[in-house]
Amino acid sequence: MTIFEFFNNIDIEKNTSPKLISLSGGGGKTSFLYNYAKTFNNSFQKLLITSTTKMYYPNNYESIFDKIIISSNINELISPENAKIVFAMKSEDKEKNKLIGFDKSLLETLFMKNIYDTIVSESDGARGKSIKAYAYYEPNHPSNATDIVGIIGLSSYKKNINADNVHRVHNFTEITNTKVGEVLNIDVLVSLINSNIGLFKNSPENASKHLLINQCDTVDEFELEYIFNTLKDKIENVYSIIFCSFLESSDIIKYFIFPEQKMTL
Secondary structure, eight states, X not given: OOHHHHHHHHHHHHTOOSEEEEEEESSSHHHHHHHHHHHOOOTTOOEEEEESSEEOOOGGGGGGOSEEEEOSOHHHHHOOTTOSEEEEESEEETTTTEEEOOOHHHHHHHHHTTOOSEEEEEOOOOTTOSXXXXXXXXXXXXXXXXXXXXXXEGGGTTSBOSTTTSBTHHHHHHHHTOOTTSBOOHHHHHHXXXXXXXXXXXXXXXXXXXXXXXXXXXXXXXXHHHHXXXXXXXXXXXXXXXXXXXXXXXXXXXXXXXXXXXXXX
16 A cells, blocks of 8 residues: 555545645655655646755656746746646755745645645654654644644664764653663653654644654564554554555555554554
């Protein structure tokens, strides 16, 4: 099952359309964006890929998009001619060789106009780290987001908690009640996910929260099952838990569960 298929099935089940999916965390946000766009196969719908933070230009993914827009003019986003899959950012930061995303208020307005059936937006940066804590101003979720996807990569699992493995490590230790140098184990993951200033910080009240565990290829199957079973028993207030690896084929989902329904794959 692809990421697009998973969220499309949820859309049918919840009868929520259009949808605004906002991503936060570390270890797979940008991969999620491009994988969703690559596997988006609804010829009757329109998709916008964007961000409320900074991103690199999608050099290796240009062919996925029908149109790439770098503009602060909302009118260009409202009427992209003959474009089904659109990538859009507000402006360029040439000094840092990055693109600057939109204010969340613009995405809120755009979503209410029903121009796109789906908007997928990245809401914070992680500087390439697979796990992180947020700064005071993060994450930048639109207030009318329908779905929040909190992402953690497993490449730092069972490694030491330090600045090499964790983005904003001192914030991280405060949230998880740990110390620099300790091992990043399953209890640390649970603390980060369940904290109200942890992975799902700033989530809109009415949004469905989805926990996505990426980089499953970095741990063995026995350990992966242990992590999955522990999280499904201990994680609170999430609509779904998804285990995947974006480095594998497009059908990247290994396991998923809807905790309230106890449905697993």
